Amino acid sequence: MAGEKQTVDGIEALLSWAAQIGISDSSSPNSSSSGSCLGHSLFVSDFPDAGGRGLGAARELRRGEIVLRVPKAALFTTESVILDPEIASLMERHKHLSPIQRLIVCLLMEVNKGRSSKWYPYLSQLPRDYTTLSNFTVPEIKAFQVEDAIWAAEKAAEKTKSDWRGSLALLNELDLKPQLLNFRSWLWASQTVSSRTLHISWDEAGCLCPVGDLFNYDAPDELVLHEHDEVGVASKSCSLNCSVEAVNASNERLTDGGYEESSSSYCFYARRRYKQGGQVLLSYGTYTNLELLEHYGFLLPQNPNDKAFIKLEPDLYKITSYDIESLYIQPDGIPSFALLCALRLWSAPVSCRKNYMHLVLSGSQVSVQIELQVLNWLAKRCYETLQDLPTTIKVDKIVVNGIDALQRGKARIDFRDLGPALEEFKKFFEELNLKFENSESFVIDVMPIRIRKSLERWRLAVEWRLAYKSVLFKCFCYCKEQIDELSLS
Ligand SMILES: C[S@@+](CC[C@H](N)C(=O)[O-])C[C@H]1O[C@@H](n2cnc3c(N)ncnc32)[C@H](O)[C@@H]1O
Incomplete structure (x- = not known):
């Protein structure tokens, strides 16, 4: 489960598992012979100045070039997790839960399976904790000093708590390990969903996208928008899911990835030209720093959208x-x-x-x-x-x-x-x-x-x-x- 260490071995196991289920950074069909889904366009590395673990360019990447494809079957969604009819009918009885609450419950259910979960190589590489607003304690919230920010942090914490309370009846029926019923586990799962889901049209909660969720964030800007215009990558749908409002409010052309029906896969494109070795970044949407902190747990030192x-x-x-x-x-x-x-x-x-x-x-x-x-x-x-x-x-x-x-x-x-x-x-x-x-x-x-x-x-x-x-x-x-x-x- 996500409590395990993020080790080099763990990442290699994730990339090899991902290759087996069809995730690829190459358009060539034999690309996974190396045992990794990456290597042709991308590689995993640590980028201490912009997000920590992320994806780098394995070669020079052209603007608009496809850099990663994740097939639908590899996406972690409520639909792809609830295959057991008994669990499906149990979920049905808790219809009042929001799509996000359901996805969080699904994540906890898979974590409960430990090594026997088919998602284990992915789940074991998820961060152990987050710095999103819901994690802030009362004194930490006070440190914001500014009323708006204090209010946003208190609201985020209350919402996470009330979602947990509202889901407890279902969680109790699922026969999960006792520690997965407590608020700490819910907080972890909810913040995983908040900071890593991508938008999909068939589920408001979005999906968790193995390997695709390793892209760190860069703010959309005018330059990228124009570059997109130039190369005609203008119609990709949207990227990280978290704020539906932000996605709706932003121009769809600000994004650089999306689910494509034509290939039944989530496709990621280089938003600009990247030199070999440089970090390949994704725009999750247009966010102020307070919103980035709320949903993703970080601040951009230079955020043009603040x-x-x-x-x-x-x-x-x-x-x-x-x-x-x-x-x-x-x-x-x-x-x-x-x-x-x-x-x-x-x-x-x-x-x-x-x-x-x-x-x-x-x-x-x-x-x-x-x-x-x-x-x-x-x-x-x-x-x-x-x-x-x-x-x-x-x-x-x-x-x-x-x-x-x-x-x-x-x-x-x-x-x-x-x-x-x-x-x-x-x-x-x-x-x-x-x-x-x-x-x-x-x-x-x-x-x-x-x-x-x-x-x-x-x-x-x-x-x-x-x-x-x-x-x-x-x-x-x-x-x-x-x-x-x-x-x-
Ligand atoms: C979709 S994940 C990206 C991969 C993540 N770094 C990992 O190791 O799994 C989003 C998280 O990465 C971190 N992150 C992404 N972009 C960042 C940036 N520009 N600066 C700091 N942290 C960033 C934040 O913790 C955020 O919640």
Whole structure:
């Protein structure tokens, strides 16, 4: 089961099993003679800077070239797991469960079979744990500091818990090993499904795709979109399944893999040209960093799709037809088009709003006076938001560096190095029942796994809030520059 170590032998066993069931990175029929499904286009490797274990280019890959094919029979779906009519009728009796709950139950059922599961080589190579939002503890959630992120994390945790409670009756009837009935097992299975399923048209829950789920993520961007246009890979359906909304909202051309009826297989394409040895990445969809953290458990240091939301006045929401989700600050600190339009309209006198509507929606300034009002309001809101948060950008950087030192295995942290970040460190370790034994430094000989895992999640929360604050700071500077320019003109 997934509790086993991810070893080189384990990966080789997975690739050899995958070759036997028809997974291939080559269009040539005799490609699996080497005993591995890979080697022609791809290879498995560790990419520490972008996702860890992933797939590299075994040779130069052209844009739009097919790099992996996974036949339907190799896809792990509710349908492909429930072949036993008794289990099928049991599932039928629990019709109220969502497709995702059913797939999670199927995953636990297969794990329960241990080595006798036909999916064993695949299941044994799944990660043992995840850093998705549902895994965050209360103190780790608090470390986000920003209300929206705290709310998203609490909601994710509650949803996972309530899905588990709702599935317990079925799980109890399935005669599973007791440890597979507990919440920890459910959490693991649900986060496996969240972070690894691919979209398929016949099951809303998606499918687990052996080997195909080894592709790490890169954000879709304009360049890739145009490249796709050029080579005509435009009609592939969609990639990782997790957020149906995100997939629907995004242009289908942003994706680089999909299930193809014509070959009854899941096909993956190179989204751009890759040099031999480079990591081949997949776009799972368009996600903000908070969404990536929620569904996949990581943050992209440079995410062109990230959004920073600030509190807006309630009457602003009333006068704009824009979706709330479109009212944000971009990673470069510039307000989104919709936010700027909404603020311009909101800043205009009520009696003039109707007349200005056309101008505003075309993206034009209404008047210098209104533009200055918008920029001043935005600068003030960013400034006040930053002031109201418990720590500054500077302190957050110290916290990240301190966590970094601990993660690198530094056993002694001098309190003087932590300065104003000391309080947060103290609180964090106290929550984990680790007391500071002296007043000058923190010494830890062997870092227990539970602390290492918690540090990882804490770091993600601090990195997220640091990025959020940096965007607000950039926005503040942007507004000030614009104000200066307008005042001079
Ligand atoms: C579909 S799996 C990809 C393969 C995965 N690295 C593995 O070893 O099984 C998705 C997971 O990979 C990791 N991941 C993918 N892309 C990443 C990236 N750009 N940066 C950091 N982690 C990434 C995250 O843990 C995510 O939940």
